Amino acid sequence: MLEIQSLSVAYRERLALREITLSVRAGEVLALIGPNGAGKSTLIRVASGMIPLKAGQIRLNQREISGLTAAERARMLAVVPQTHNLPPTFSVYQTVLLGRTPYLGWLGQAGSSDHALVAEALEQAGISELSARLIGELSGGEQQKVLLARALAQSTPILLLDEPTNHLDLRHQTNFLSLVRKLAVEKGLAVLVALHDLNLASLFADRVALLSNGRLQALGSPEQVFSPEILSPVYGVGLRVISHPEYGTPLVLPDGPAADFAPQGRGYMLSAEPMVRLHV
Amino acid sequence: MERMKPSPRVYWIIFLLLAATFVLSITVGAVNIPLERLAAILTGRAGDAENATFAAILLKIRLPHAVLILLTGAALSGSGAAYQGLFRNPLADPYLIGVASGAALGAVFAMSIQWPDSLLGYYAIPIAAFLGSALTVFTVYELARVGKVVPATTMILAGVAVSSFASALTSFMMLRSTAELHRALSWLMGGGTLGGWPPVLASLPYIALGLGVLLTSGHVLNVLQFGDEQAHSLGLNVERVKLWLILAASLATAAAVSFSGVIGFLGLIVPHVVRILWGADYRHTLPLSVLGGASVLLAADTLARVVLAPQVLPVGIITTLAGAPFFLWLLRSTRNQLFG
Numbered sequence: 001m002l003e004i005q006s007l008s009v010a011y012r013e014r015l016a017l018r019e020i021t022l023s024v025r026a027g028e029v030l031a032l033i034g035p036n037g038a039g040k041s042t043l044i045r046v047a048s049g050m051i052p053l054k055a056g057q058i059r060l061n062q063r064e065i066s067g068l069t070a071a072e073r074a075r076m077l078a079v080v081p082q083t084h085n086l087p088p089t090f091s092v093y094q095t096v097l098l099g100r101t102p103y104l105g106w107l108g109q110a111g112s113s114d115h116a117l118v119a120e121a122l123e124q125a126g127i128s129e130l131s132a133r134l135i136g137e138l139s140g141g142e143q144q145k146v147l148l149a150r151a152l153a154q155s156t157p158i159l160l161l162d163e164p165t166n167h168l169d170l171r172h173q174t175n176f177l178s179l180v181r182k183l184a185v186e187k188g189l190a191v192l193v194a195l196h197d198l199n200l201a202s203l204f205a206d207r208v209a210l211l212s213n214g215r216l217q218a219l220g221s222p223e224q225v226f227s228p229e230i231l232s233p234v235y236g237v238g239l240r241v242i243s244h245p246e247y248g249t250p251l252v253l254p255d256g257p258a259a260d261f262a263p264q265g266r267g268y269m270l271s272a273e274p275m276v277r278l279h280v
Numbered sequence: 281m282e283r284m285k286p287s288p289r290v291y292w293i294i295f296l297l298l299a300a301t302f303v304l305s306i307t308v309g310a311v312n313i314p315l316e317r318l319a320a321i322l323t324g325r326a327g328d329a330e331n332a333t334f335a336a337i338l339l340k341i342r343l344p345h346a347v348l349i350l351l352t353g354a355a356l357s358g359s360g361a362a363y364q365g366l367f368r369n370p371l372a373d374p375y376l377i378g379v380a381s382g383a384a385l386g387a388v389f390a391m392s393i394q395w396p397d398s399l400l401g402y403y404a405i406p407i408a409a410f411l412g413s414a415l416t417v418f419t420v421y422e423l424a425r426v427g428k429v430v431p432a433t434t435m436i437l438a439g440v441a442v443s444s445f446a447s448a449l450t451s452f453m454m455l456r457s458t459a460e461l462h463r464a465l466s467w468l469m470g471g472g473t474l475g476g477w478p479p480v481l482a483s484l485p486y487i488a489l490g491l492g493v494l495l496t497s498g499h500v501l502n503v504l505q506f507g508d509e510q511a512h513s514l515g516l517n518v519e520r521v522k523l524w525l526i527l528a529a530s531l532a533t534a535a536a537v538s539f540s541g542v543i544g545f546l547g548l549i550v551p552h553v554v555r556i557l558w559g560a561d562y563r564h565t566l567p568l569s570v571l572g573g574a575s576v577l578l579a580a581d582t583l584a585r586v587v588l589a590p591q592v593l594p595v596g597i598i599t600t601l602a603g604a605p606f607f608l609w610l611l612r613s614t615r616n617q618l619f620g
Contacts (some may be wrong), residue, residue, distance in 0.1 A: 048513050074515025081513070087505040098503055102515030108499025108563070154514070185407040 007056035016042045024190040031205035032194040038211040040194035044162045048079045074102035080161040083143040088136025094216035099153030124207045125149035141172030161193040177204040198252045226250035287559040293573045301578035305346040342476045350574045355487045355536035358572020359529035360547020365501035373548035374533040378443035379413045383537035385446040386412020406486045409534035479539035483486045490532030498563030543596045545603020
């Protein structure tokens with residue numbers, strides 16, 4: 001379980017995060033939401049020990065993160081980063097095997113139990129058949145699953161994900177997040193995931209934490225947090241919240257004067273001479 | 281399951297290549313030593329007077345020279361592979377990033393103040409060269425760094441500038457001590473003019489230490505290929521590990537440069553060819569680069585001794601004549617990835 005208490009982080013002189021307190025329980029998915037620059041990525045990075053904190057505490061299964069060595073920390077907490085800048089000539093298997101690094105010596109000599117865990121991680125991420133392929137040959141969605149498999153091979157109780165669906169299309173977004181959710185439940189992982197898309201957060205997270213200007217504005221179930229009164233001021237745009245027709249989870253739609261949206265625009269365009277002719 | 285993993289056969293082939301170039305290097309030169317005489321000398325049957333002359337050439341001149349060249353090639357190529365992994369940049373090379381010039385500056389400075397005469401003898405030169413190379417590599421890294429990445433553009437610019445500065449200082453020092461000028465100049469072009477076993481013995485411990493660290497760091501370099509943040513989250517103490525690797529690579533480079541001079545492009549070409557042939561797993565890239573670099577430099581050195589025989593060309597001329605066009609080709613073929 002991941003506990004963050006009264007956490008503050010400063011970038012140069014500016015406070016990037018102020019007085020954040022939240023905890024992620026085993027088997028739970030907590031989504032970090034908020035506008036650009038709200039501090040989502042900063043919180044992920046500080047929780048993984050990448051950047052120092054100015055004040056407060058971070059505990060991984062009751063142990064203070066600053067008291068852990070790099071390898072100890074990596075045995076408790078794994079990070080799924082975004083997929084840009086991966087070495088294209090590494091094979092999928094080789095990449096996932098690097099997830100065992102915190103358990104290996106300097107030489108990185110992997111034993112049969114390590115290989116068994118890598119095979120299991122590939123299986124759980126649904127990419128066993130890709131294991132001999134090179135990273136550079138894969139699609140964005142497949143690369144994201146490779147990084148997930150590598151994090152699973154780390155065998156940690158805590159998993160952090162930094163906007164993992166950013167470069168994926170709708171099918172891969174839902175596919176990826178439902179996989180994460182399933183793993184959290186089945187393996188009892190504490191999952192903290194930064195998400196841009198509010199509706200994905202609503203569908204796949206047990207709770208959401210809304211950040212704005214480095215402060216925690218709201219923390220609770222999507223039903224509790226997703227209301228126009230809470231979200232509109234933070235995003236600075238008119239919003240409407242409706243219920244998902246099937247699951248009843250809240251869905252967030254932009255709201256405002258009708259003239260700003262497409263139906264009127266389309267009507268206008270149909271009656272006028274098209275500005276660009278398309279040759280079909 | 282792991283694709284492109286080089287088979288043990290690859291190591292055998294490259295070992296045989298190294299043995300062949302080594303034998304070539306000790307038998308070919310101003311005086312050629314026939315193979316049967318070599319066999320006779322090595323098996324201790326050097327009975328007659330002629331064989332005794334050959335034995336003297338072999339043991340006092342050829343063998344130490346070949347061992348020095350072997351060590352130099354291994355050190356430059358191995359540290360080239362390591363710098364490329366550390367900077368995550370295929371164009372990093374001890375010559376291009378200025379480490380070699382820094383090492384030469386350190387070595388010449390040590391000689392100009394006659395440090396070897398007062399303390400440690402020959403062993404002092406690699407230490408001075410190491411200080412010069414470490415200073416240079418940190419300067420280039422800090423100048424070239426944008427955030428935590430080192431882009432090829434700034435790295436090459438910083439490398440060229442720092443390298444030129446170090447070379448100018450070196451020239452200045454050499455002009456001040458004219459007696460040593462000729463010797464130092466030919467040495468700096470990669471001539472390896474200090475003869476006999478002392479340079480071998482003086483560089484061996486440093487090269488062995490530097491390469492020893494690098495050769496066991498393949499896994500760590502693999503992890504570093506994913507960038508500092510991912511390496512950190514995989515449990516690596518990134519800053520400390522990088523410092524160790526930079527120091528080890530600089531030590532190996534410095535010891536090589538101390539007695540063989542600045543030999544360009546070897547550390548660029550050999551690791552690159554290794555990666556093209558056998559993939560980017562540093563657990564194999566490093567040892568194969570070390571063996572390949574030793575072999576290639578032995579061949580280049582043999583060529584340098586026979587092409588204008590009896591005159592001996594500095595081997596740096598050969599590697600640069602072959603390496604600079606290769607570098608330009610590499611720059612052109614990878615410019616979209618590097619500068620796009």
